[in-house]
Amino acid sequence: MYREVSKLVMYRDFGPDSILRCFCDCIRDLKEENTLEEDLVDRVYQGIRKLLEVSTTYGFDRNLWRDYLTFLLLTNENPLTLTAEKKGIEEGSVMRFALQDMEVFARLFVYDFRPVERQLGIDCFSTVTEYHAIKKRKQNYNRNVSHHVRTISDAISAVLEEEGVTAESQENISAAAKKMLLILSDFYRDFGVGMFGLNKAFRLAEGGSLSFLPINNLDHVMLDDLVGYEIQKQKLRENTEAYLAGHRANNCLLYGDAGTGKSTSIKALINEYYDSGLRMVEIYKHQFRQLSSVISEVKHRNYKFIIYMDDLSFEDFEIEYKYLKAVIEGGLESRPDNVLIYATSNRRHLIRETWNDTNDAELEKHRSDTLQEKLSLVDRFGITIPFMKPNKKEYYQIVAALADRSPELETDEETLLREATKWEIAHGGMSGRTAQQFIDYLAGKKG
16 A cells, blocks of 8 residues: 555645554554564554544545545645646647556555454454444534535445456456546535545634635525525625625625525525636634635635625724725735625614714814725725615515414414514514514424
8 A cells, every 4th residue: 555655646645644554554553563463453543543534524424434535535625636626638748647646546545444443453444344323413514515425435436346447357447547536526526636526615724824614514595595685686696606706796795684694695695606617705703804814715726715704894093994905905915816805784774883073173083084994994895785684575475474484384374463463562563584584483383
């Protein structure tokens, strides 16, 4: 194994602490007989533990070894994969190295661990290559990564079986390598590579250095799930689709009453347009100092990014809005074509206007200049979309539509609307959120 891995050219950098490197080093030391067996067993089990941890995080099953190798192929960012992102792997001199690497991975896929197990008196490799994972709650693992890895791992396994490539027979390994590279090329073209290829949305890690954390438990909400607000949703669709098509598009501000679907609408976009190359990065107000760094990190990737800011507002003493203004428009470096900013706010002007009365002319002049600077932030959003609370008729329509989606509710319409009125009076007034909470309450009673 270690000799095979040493032949890798493009897919070479997995880090010194990688599971693959751990097993390679163990097998090398076992063959060279320069390490005590009990020490090798300890190192093997450390690698197995890491493999189980990765498998739990990403929901691997059946053959954890093959899933892990597939995960490496889908996440390794190298000159080949970054070039292939959204374009696929094209003919050229690099193809020779890519095919050589595929042959290495084909051999790793069918590697026979049984001699290692016999020599060390262990059976852990047999366990992880015929594994039955405990069923997990969807929130407890990265479903998106799990789906992609499962699909590509099965496809590669099918190719190896079709070409008759095993640990003992590797006569057709070149043909298998070509098919494996084609599978990966299609994946890189359709989804990309690395964490941006496998995940839909991200948030920034807290701390000093810039780091993106995938958001694993996204709600699978679509725009049509939001009842009403058809004009608002259409404006959002049109701008987003123009953006994805490479046409001019605007930053968007969704403002209005709480609970009207502003955040839901933006979150739905990532589910609707992920396959078209849309990715989303959620950033909080206290992280605005990192906005320029975020844009620098993503501007050369072949995706369209929406930087999402929820419940955007500023008190009159806060200055974070200056970082946002500089990024949207006005800095020395122009905003790249693959970045837009979408924000929601309960305030039309984003910044609370509170000023003490004064007759001092200089203070009044300063007040006016500062006010104009703050209010001009809204003008940096080319599209502003209002989301206002529904009237009584619209509220009833939302309640009725949500009830229709819950077949377990058998309440007649008159009773349903009467109870919905009581609910909204006691729970903050009429809104889509209030309607959904009311339906959840009724469904919970039925359950």
